[in-house]
Amino acid sequence: xxxxxxxxxxxxxxxxxxxxxxxxxxxxxxxxxxxxxxxxxxxxxxxxxxxxxxxxxxxxxxxxxxxxxxxxxxxxxxxxxxxxxxxxxxxxxxxxxxxxxxxxxxxxxxxxxxxxxxxxxxxxxxxxxxxxxxxxxxxxxxxxxxxxxxxxxxxxxxxxxxxxxxxxxxxxxxxxxxxxxxxxxxxxxxxxxxxxxxxxxxxxxxxxxxxxxxxxxxxxxxxxxxxxxxxxxxxxxxxxxxxxxxxxxxxxxxxxxxxxxxxxxxxxxxxxxxxx
Amino acid sequence: xxxxxxxxxxxxxxxxxxxxxxxxxxxxxxxxxxxxxxxxxxxxxxxxxxxxxxxxxxxxxxxxxxxxxxxxxxxxxxxxxxxxxxxxxxxxxxxxxxxxxxxxxxxxxxxxxxxxxxxxxxxxxxxxxxxxxxxxxxxxxxxxxxxxxxxxxxxxxxxxxxxxxxxxxxxxxxxxxxxxxxxxxxxxxxxxxxxxxxxxxxxxxxxxxxxxxxxxxxxxxxxxxxxxxxxxxxxxxxxxxxxxxxxxxxxxxxxxxxxxxxxxxxxxxxxxxxxx
Numbered sequence: 001x002x003x004x005x006x007x008x009x010x011x012x013x014x015x016x017x018x019x020x021x022x023x024x025x026x027x028x029x030x031x032x033x034x035x036x037x038x039x040x041x042x043x044x045x046x047x048x049x050x051x052x053x054x055x056x057x058x059x060x061x062x063x064x065x066x067x068x069x070x071x072x073x074x075x076x077x078x079x080x081x082x083x084x085x086x087x088x089x090x091x092x093x094x095x096x097x098x099x100x101x102x103x104x105x106x107x108x109x110x111x112x113x114x115x116x117x118x119x120x121x122x123x124x125x126x127x128x129x130x131x132x133x134x135x136x137x138x139x140x141x142x143x144x145x146x147x148x149x150x151x152x153x154x155x156x157x158x159x160x161x162x163x164x165x166x167x168x169x170x171x172x173x174x175x176x177x178x179x180x181x182x183x184x185x186x187x188x189x190x191x192x193x194x195x196x197x198x199x200x201x202x203x204x205x206x207x208x209x210x211x212x213x214x215x216x217x218x219x220x221x222x223x224x225x226x227x228x229x230x231x232x233x234x235x236x237x238x239x240x241x242x243x244x245x246x247x248x249x250x251x252x253x254x255x256x257x258x259x260x261x262x263x264x265x266x267x268x269x270x271x272x273x274x275x276x
Numbered sequence: 277x278x279x280x281x282x283x284x285x286x287x288x289x290x291x292x293x294x295x296x297x298x299x300x301x302x303x304x305x306x307x308x309x310x311x312x313x314x315x316x317x318x319x320x321x322x323x324x325x326x327x328x329x330x331x332x333x334x335x336x337x338x339x340x341x342x343x344x345x346x347x348x349x350x351x352x353x354x355x356x357x358x359x360x361x362x363x364x365x366x367x368x369x370x371x372x373x374x375x376x377x378x379x380x381x382x383x384x385x386x387x388x389x390x391x392x393x394x395x396x397x398x399x400x401x402x403x404x405x406x407x408x409x410x411x412x413x414x415x416x417x418x419x420x421x422x423x424x425x426x427x428x429x430x431x432x433x434x435x436x437x438x439x440x441x442x443x444x445x446x447x448x449x450x451x452x453x454x455x456x457x458x459x460x461x462x463x464x465x466x467x468x469x470x471x472x473x474x475x476x477x478x479x480x481x482x483x484x485x486x487x488x489x490x491x492x493x494x495x496x497x498x499x500x501x502x503x504x505x506x507x508x509x510x511x512x513x514x515x516x517x518x519x520x521x522x523x524x525x526x527x528x529x530x531x532x533x534x535x536x537x538x539x540x541x542x543x544x545x546x547x548x549x550x551x552x
Contacts, residue, residue: 033389056503059338063386106381106405110339113309127403129382206499207490210483220482222511225499227332235498 002027006037006046012132012153018082018176019050034063038072041179048077049179055084056173058107064177065226068267069195069236075183075268076193084172086112088163089135089154090146096162099123101141103134104148112148114168135159175273183245183268190244191221192269194254196261197228197236206237209260212253218243236263244269278303282313282322288408288429294358294452295326310339314348317455324353325455331360332449334383340453341502344543345471345512351459351544352469360448362388364439365411365430366422372438375399377417379410380424388424390444411435451549459521459544466520467497468545470530472537473504473512482513485536488529494519512539520545 002025008015009030019028029046031037037049053064068076086108090099101124102109102116109116109125116123123146128134131149135157138147147159154161184190198205213220219242225235243250245266258264278301284291285306295304305322307313313325329340344352362384366375377400378385378392385392385401392399399422404410407425411433414423422438423429430437460466474481489496495518501511519526521542534540 033386054503057338059336059341059502062333062335065335105403109405110309125405127381127405127409129385129401129403205490206496207483207486210486214481214483223482223499223501223513226335227330237499 003048004029004046006031006040006049008032008034008037008051010130010132012135012150012156013130014082014084014150014174015050015052015176017150017152018052018080018174021082022050022078022080022178034061035067035071038067038074038179041074041181042072047180049074050080050176051179052174053079053177054175056171057111057169060224060226062226065224065238068193069226069238069265072179074179074181076177076270077180077182077184077268078178078270079191079273080176080178081273082174082176084167084174085151085165086131086148086167087151087154087161088115088146088166089138089149089159090162091139091143092160094143094146094162096120096146098144099146100144101126102146102148103128103137103141105129105131105134108134108148111168111172112166115163115166119163132157178270184270186244186246186269187271189272190247190269191240191242191272192245192250192254193238193240193267194257194265195236195238195267196257196264199262205260209257212256212260213239213241216249216253218250218253242272279324280305280322282307282316282325284308284310284313284327286406286408288411288426288432289406290358290360290426290450291326291328291452293426293428294328294356294450297358298326298354298356298454310337311343311347314343314350314455317350317457318348323456325350326356326452327455328450329355329453330451332447333387333445336500336502338502341500341514344469345502345514345541348455350455350457352453352546353456353458353460353544354454354546355467355549356452356454357549358450358452360443360450361427361441362424362443363427363430363437364391364422364442365414365425365435366438367415367419368436370419370422370438372396372422374420375422375438376420377402378422378424379404379413379417381405381407381410384410384424387444387448388442391439391442395439408433454546460546462520462522462545463547465548466523466545467516467518467548468521468526468530469514469516469543470533470541471512471514471543472533472540475538481536485533488532488536489515489517492525492529494526494529518548
């Protein structure tokens, strides 16, 4: 039976492309908002769920972090990394020069600011709810319109690509996580994600906790502090570290960390991207 | 002469409200995008510039972080914190029950998801470029339309508030920074923001650097790792610490950190919010 893969939809977004790269044979089920993807996996409607967690230009996807910290009983089982390319999509027969209005999500419009200023300085920019709905908005508007979207959205909704690679920054990548009821067994080249917080802002507590990793030679791939939902001045710390939570030294370090913090949650261990 | 205050516009956004709270007598000059605010201050068109840096629900404003890390010769001179309230705005005479379409920035629409589901379950939601342009879009659309925006945008663009406090989460706050040619003199209750990065991912380097602060009793108010522009796997660390860079122990700690990292930049020292 093919895998049932929930993802943050609609169809034609980069998240769907990440799903196709991960398992082209899966049955793909779009959900929105991000929390609904986790609900679908938790209830058994889907086997696994794919959500974006971090973009190299935009930073963390806070809905996904909040889901992991506060709500989800799921684990991270895989990470996926996708280079993000933007395409200018229009109805067949429209040339770039004829474009007078450009639809997209404000974030995508912002990431193509240079292209718009140099090639379409007089075009009006109009916000859409996603890059996929931008293609629908564009088709409704007619011949002078274009959308910034994925190549796949052009194919799904019936547009053609009239310019490609129009993003200002070529190093635009998004990291996705695959959520499931269990995390991944050890492979020998793994990462572990976890979060913790402190009761009080004692100076030195954070670096003593991080020393549990550093002193054992465990590399910290990422650290981020997020305001707690209660106030801007209190933080939850999220870390990605190298190693599996069943590796002896990782298990020992995590146990020592747990003793020194007030809240503690392991999101899961999974193969490092590019090695899995 | 009144202060000339550049800010991330347009008028009627929360950033303008932060400017009004900071200095009601200033001449306010809207710029977009965020980098243009810094350019206006650097060129002398404005004395200071106000940009958002962090929201309690959405996380960091990466355009502002990237500006501080990569481009700006400016310093952080103040921080401002504003509670964010969302208002349902419509043309005079429109009741909440009559609303069939709601305009706003996708982020604001997401933050009012609960209100929209319970009070306007059948309304269409349409994206706008900002909460301020949402009011203009709404007025163009006519009597069945509403916008999610600030109270000030309603006043500026000619709408009335028909529901208030419609955000799902009451703990929605945004922190802004005031950029200027110099940072702020010591007040005795200050914060300092800085960033650094390492040549290689040596385990333990980060916690040794953080120990320079912790061992001296300097509290770390915030830490965040941002992917470098080159790749998702390499990080720049941004820290906010308590104390002024001219305080003896802070100066000493920063000098020791600088010796152990490959890049290092102080964004400035400024009065802690609520004490300045």
